[in-house]
Ligand SMILES: O=C(O)C1=C[C@@H](OP(=O)(O)O)[C@@H](O)[C@H](O)C1
């Protein structure tokens with residue numbers, strides 16, 4: 501990103517239409533990474549062509565895989581990845597730049613840790629502030645080495661090994677990225693590597709590893725935790741993948757439709773993996789009229805078409821144990837809560853502090869600027885007091901290089917008395933290219949500020 505892109509969103513009429521938001525970002529990263537270490541060709545339909553995923557594609561090329569895009573004849577792209585085989589990633593001659601993406605950085609550090617190569621990782625100013633010790637610590641226990649800045653942040657150098665030792669690791673934080681990094685390192689490790697998670701986080705890595713031919717088991721332990729085990733050194737074979745539409749991206753047009761009278765919106769092919777649908781459960785509890793139609797399985801992932809209609813929302817308490825299944829959706833939920841009648845309390849949000857921005861602080865600051873009464877608790881809870889009337893708006897919200905802060909407040913601006921501006925919408929391209937065009941096609945009014 502070079503130049504800031506201020507945007508302004510103005511109260512709109514109904515949000516109406518039928519769209520497909522871009523492909524799931526988590527599944528897109530994983531399809532490129534596993535395709536790169538499989539034997540043969542992997543064909544990916546519906547890959548998210550956002551900047552985060554394009555950084556992963558560029559990194560896989562530097563690590564020796566081929567990854568080429570061609571038109572699918574329907575206005576989209578088909579990606580073909582020719583893998584090098586497990587253990588055969590090549591030492592890159594350049595720094596691996598992960599841009600704004602925590603998923604790309606952490607999963608790829610796990611993958612290269614299990615290879616006898618040395619790689620230098622960096623990211624943008626946002627990513628280089630984010631904690632990486634949560635990944636480097638277990639990987640060091642397996643035998644990889646890391647050299648970098650104090651506090652284990654990027655830029656850092658990974659000295660991988662083809663002779664890692666398997667571990668059983670209990671996650672100290674509910675993080676699918678940490679779980680995935682350890683499982684990916686365990687792929688090229690003799691024996692069984694196990695990750696224990698007290699709370700179920702997204703399981704796209706497990707599902708996709710099985711799809712490519714690895715043996716991955718998930719066992720519920722007596723204390724209720726899940727033990728995920730990968731058997732090392734599988735034969736991974738190139739596959740065809742159909743990436744569903746991203747439920748985290750669909751959340752933005754969905755909330756916009758809920759907030760605007762007269763709205764009826766159809767969101768097609770949305771991924772409905774139960775580890776990702778906490779926001780939709782929450783919105784329905786708040787009174788949202790959302791129909792989940794045409795439920796089906798698509799290449800191992802559940803999918804549905806969501807029909808969303810304007811609804812009068814009520815404030816509720818969102819329990820902490822729901823956080824892993826909606827961890828990226830709290831900013832847009834807060835926008836919905838600001839327009840609801842009554843108070844919404846969101847519990848267990850400590851992890852929001854270390855996303856692309858400190859989302860807890862940025863959401864509270866932005867809502868306050870828009871005239872919404874909000875509190876951040878000492879327990880990292882977020883409380884939003886909705887009045888059932890449109891918030892005042894009329895502010896410019898700081899986005900801190902965070903795509904979801906930008907999109908959430910542009911959605912809020914569709915329902916406020918006065919327009920809401922964001923200081924920089926450029927980072928929306930990391931996860932939702934053409935967000936502005938798609939939303940304006942539904943009836944929004946987002947313009948360059
Ligand atoms: O594994 C993944 O693809 C992701 C996991 C989540 O991060 P954590 O695992 O750090 O919670 C989420 O915030 C991120 O957008 C994508």
Ligand SMILES: C=C(OP(=O)(O)O)C(=O)O
Pocket residue numbers: 525552600601602603604828855856904931
């Ligand atoms: C936190 C997110 O992604 P990442 O961790 O990959 O930067 C996100 O997409 O909200």
